[in-house]
Amino acid sequence: xxxxxxxxxxxxxxxxxxxxxxxxxxxxxxxxxxxxxxxxxxxxxxxxxxxxxxxxxxxxxxxxxxxxxxxxxxxxxxxxxxxxxxxxxxxxxxxxxxxxxxxxxxxxxxxxxxxxxxxxxxxxxxxxxxxxxxxxxxxxxxxxxxxxxxxxxxxxxxxxxxxxxxxxxxxxxxxxxxxxxxxxxxxxxxxxxxxxxxxxxxxxxxxxxxxxxxxxxxxxxxxxxxxxxxxxxxxxxxxxxxxxxxxxxxxxxxxxxxxxxxxxxxxx
Amino acid sequence: xxxxxxxxxxxxxxxxxxxxxxxxxxxxxxxxxxxxxxxxxxxxxxxxxxxxxxxxxxxxxxxxxxxxxxxxxxxxxxxxxxxxxxxxxxxxxxxxxxxxxxxxxxxxxxxxxxxxxxxxxxxxxxxxxxxxxxxxxxxxxxxxxxxxxxxxxxxxxxxxxxxxxxxxxxxxxxxxxxxxxxxxxxxxxxxxxxxxxxxxxxxxxxxxxxxxxxxxxxxxxxxxxxxxxxxxxxxxxxxxxxxxxxxxxxxxxxxxxxxxxxxxxxxxxxxxxxxxxxxxxxxxxxxxxxxxxxxxxxxxxxxxxxxxxxxxxxxxxxxxxxxxxxxx
Numbered sequence: 010x011x012x013x014x015x016x017x018x019x020x021x022x023x024x025x026x027x028x029x030x031x032x033x034x035x036x037x038x039x040x041x042x043x044x045x046x047x048x049x050x051x052x053x054x055x056x057x058x059x060x061x062x063x064x065x066x067x068x069x070x071x072x073x074x075x076x077x078x079x080x081x082x083x084x085x086x087x088x089x090x091x092x093x094x095x096x097x098x099x100x101x102x103x104x105x106x107x108x109x110x111x112x113x114x115x116x117x118x119x120x121x122x123x124x125x126x127x128x129x130x131x132x133x134x135x136x137x138x139x140x141x142x143x144x145x146x147x148x149x150x151x152x153x154x155x156x157x158x159x160x161x162x163x164x165x166x167x168x169x170x171x172x173x174x175x176x177x178x179x180x181x182x183x184x185x186x187x188x189x190x191x192x193x194x195x196x197x198x199x200x201x202x203x204x205x206x207x208x209x210x211x212x213x214x215x216x217x218x219x220x221x222x223x224x225x226x227x228x229x230x231x232x233x234x235x236x237x238x239x240x241x242x243x244x245x246x247x248x249x250x251x252x253x254x255x256x257x258x259x260x261x262x263x264x265x266x267x268x269x270x271x272x273x274x275x276x277x
Numbered sequence: 278x279x280x281x282x283x284x285x286x287x288x289x290x291x292x293x294x295x296x297x298x299x300x301x302x303x304x305x306x307x308x309x310x311x312x313x314x315x316x317x318x319x320x321x322x323x324x325x326x327x328x329x330x331x332x333x334x335x336x337x338x339x340x341x342x343x344x345x346x347x348x349x350x351x352x353x354x355x356x357x358x359x360x361x362x363x364x365x366x367x368x369x370x371x372x373x374x375x376x377x378x379x380x381x382x383x384x385x386x387x388x389x390x391x392x393x394x395x396x397x398x399x400x401x402x403x404x405x406x407x408x409x410x411x412x413x414x415x416x417x418x419x420x421x422x423x424x425x426x427x428x429x430x431x432x433x434x435x436x437x438x439x440x441x442x443x444x445x446x447x448x449x450x451x452x453x454x455x456x457x458x459x460x461x462x463x464x465x466x467x468x469x470x471x472x473x474x475x476x477x478x479x480x481x482x483x484x485x486x487x488x489x490x491x492x493x494x495x496x497x498x499x500x501x502x503x504x505x506x507x508x509x510x511x512x513x514x515x516x517x518x519x520x521x522x523x524x525x526x527x528x529x530x531x532x533x534x535x536x537x538x539x540x541x542x543x544x545x546x547x548x549x550x551x552x553x554x555x556x557x558x559x560x561x562x563x564x565x566x567x568x569x570x571x572x573x574x575x576x577x578x579x580x581x582x583x584x585x586x587x588x589x590x591x592x593x594x595x596x597x598x599x600x601x602x603x604x605x
Contacts, residue, residue, distance in 0.1 A: 022416050026553065029419040030575055041422070111385075112394065140415045140422065141534070142397050144385035151389030156354070156467035159382045172471070178378050178537050179476035180529055185469045195535060196522070235394030235430050236411070240423040246578040250567070253584050261584050262594035265566065266602045268582060274543045274564045275486070275510060277603045 010073045010129040010188075012063045014096070015118055015149070016056035017079060018087050022138040024048040029243045041241045052087040055134025057094075059194040061201035062164050063132050064095050071166050073129075078121065080104055080114055085217060093204035093212035105222035108234040111140075115148030116231030117222055122153060124226055129188045130171065135160055135195040140238075143193070150191035158190060162197040279370035279407070280431065281317045281338075282309040285360055288322030289350040291375055293331050296540065299443025301375045301436050302335035304402060306446070308371055311404040317341060319363055319457075321356055322349050332452040334445040339453040341367075347461045350379065354466045357383060359459045361390040369431055371402070371409060376435040377538070388433040394426045397435035417534060418553030439540045439561025476529050479513055486512025487541045487559070489532055490520060493548020493569060493588050497525045502592035503547060509599045515539070517555045532558035547588035551576025568592075 020043060028034040028045060037044040063075045077091040078100040088099035102117060122128050131153075136143030143159075150157035162181060163174040171190050175182045176197035204212070222232075253268070255261035269275045284298075284305040291298050302318065309316040315338040320328055323344040332340050341363065347355040364372065364387070374384050376397065388395035396411040400421065403410050409426040411434055426432045481487065488510065490503035500520070507514040514530065521531040532539055533555040544562035549555060551567070551574055559565065560579060567580035568588040577583045584591055599605065 022419075025416045026419040029416065034420070110394075112388075115389070135535075138416065140413075141417065142413070143381065144388070144395050144397055147382045147385035148389045148395075151386050157382055157386065158468060160378075175474075176528060177474045178529060178531075179474040180527070181472075182470065182474040183472040185471050186467050190467075197528075230392075233427065235427045236396050236424040236432065237427075238422050239410075239425045241415070242421055242423075243419065244421050248578045250577045250580045250583045252572075252577075253582055258586060258590045258594040259598070261586065262591060262598040263602075265582060265584060265595065266598040269543065269564070269566070270602060272564065275599070275603060 010071065011126065012066065012073045012075045012130045012132065013122060013128040014056070014060050014063050014075065014077045014091070014132045015079070015145070016059070016077055016087065016091065016134070017053045017137045018050050018081055018084055019053045019137055019139040021049045021051055032243070034243055036241055041238050043241065050086070052090055053134050053137045055136060055138065055195055057134075057201045058196060058198045059132040059134050060091055060094055060096065062161060062192070062194045062198055063130070064202065066130075066164060066166060067095070069165070074098070076100060078102065078118065080109070080117055080222070088217040089212045089215055090204070092215045093208045094202060095208065099215065099217040100220055101217040102220045102222055102225075105232055107232065108237050110234035110236050111142060111144045111148060112235045113232050115145045115152060116227050117225060118145070119149050119152035120225040120227045120231065121220060127153070127189065131155065131189070131191040133191065133193050135193040146191050146193045153189070153191070155189050155191050156186045157193070158184060158186060159193045160197060161192050161194050164192060279312055279314060280368040281315040282312070282371045282373065283317045283319050283363075283367070283369040284373045285319045285321065286375060287350060287356065287380065288320060288324050290377070290379060293320070293325050293328040296443055297375050297438050299331060299335065300439065300441040301373050302331065302337060303444045304436060304441040305371070305373045306336045308402055308404060312370065314370060315339070317367070317369070318452075319343070319360065321359060329452060329454065333449045335443070336446040336449040337452045339455060341455050341457045343457045343459055345459055345461050347464055351470065352466055353383060353386070353468065355461050355464045357386045357390060358461055358464050360387045362459045363457055364391045364393070364431070372431065372433045374433060374435050376437055381435065384433045384435040391431070394430050394432040395435070396424050396426075396432065399434045399436050400440045402434055414557070416553070418557045437557070438538045481513055481515055481530060481532065481537045481539055484513040484539060484541050486510045486543045487515050487532070487539050487562070488512055488545045488547065489515040489517065489549060489559070490547050490588070491517040491549030492519045494520070495548075495589060497523070499589050500525055502589065502596070506545070506592055506596050506599065509596055509603070509605055510543070512541070512543070517549050534558065546576055546580070547592055549576055550574045551579060
């Protein structure tokens, strides 16, 4: 069976957060591109967990090939990382001219999968840590006519049925669906593996399979963006915190409870 | 020319009289007013009588009820198909969906099916010369992005719970109530629930007082201080993600982007640094109180009151002071 993992390269969200908090995140003249070159680019962490989910299926005896696919420029580093983790093949789709949005990305990914024989299972991270949207997996699922099962903690196969334990806010839920299906994965799956040194060495020699978006059978409709980022900014947080001082924990606690009583936030 | 603004809710999941639904309708009404179009409310699963009162108070022009037996909480294929059929029939310009764990994947599916744009995690929506602009959080809330929707393209907007406070209108007319006929005969839910999630007890989302603990507690046994204070205050104990990852507390008690979105009157954060992923789950609180050893911790930027100190020392005193002053 063919298992495909869709991954995205993102700016390290911790680094972006640190700059944002320090008040010196640089946004370029276009008003929407973060320009700090010191921020590392890496594979979206949830996507790494999606790869882990695929690898665990194979470790569990599933007879499958695992292909990792991404769209963007210069993806060699993250795709070699995917190889070092155990992917069988990595594919880099070079973006078309013009704006990309979630809709065009999903259309390109779905078109690639469809024109290369389809997939039995598509894994994605639950969302990308740059835009936090998490809409591409479901858009791909819709385009391919596959159900989308979100936030998997565990994925098992029984013949042509996939059984997924989902981490919901009300606890675990177990669902089943017939293949093919799209499954999204978050950190609930648990720590992804580290590449071994021999795997890392071998991955260094890998060149991702290059696919040009222009060669994919996507119509102009599919390539027309629908929601385009026009501006990126750091929100201003109010910051009117009143610090409760005192000679010790007991006095501070007394004063805090008194303030909360005055504000009627708590009641006797 | 643009079609109506439609707010879409699911019965049994979005209570028709809740603040969450009221906020979504208020946002919808504002966009509708900017665009000079009607605000419509699509209630999946029929809804209750409370819907009419809410609709009147929110200036909703019409309620559209889908009562097909196949539609209901968790019936994602039926919901997506019902919304898509409604959209094809009424050609809305904007569809607003209150976001939670269950509805999150639905927005993109509806958009994909009807060829609409989609933007999740919306904090604000406005019309700029006929173009819809959606402001949404990114990088776990550290940034905001403004997304411009293509001309003549409908957009599905996933609204973060609690970011828009409900605001009623006076003299709202009587909303028309329509029963919408949808053909779901071809729908056979592809995702089958083998074992439902079961959660008993009071829900964090509904709590009036939340006491949350974070990494600053230092050790698992200190979490009982959080639980004790919650009990004295009549609230619920919660935690930030690291404590759930450590297994100190069940994931049903996790507040944040990947956990629960709370909107209490009081949110007391003990030993929580205030990473934006966490703050997404509590910025809807009316009053945030923070206790942290680090005076530069991000949590103090959101807090109304702060105590710089070790929460393991402060919490026992807060439990005592609350017992004394609240006469418990």
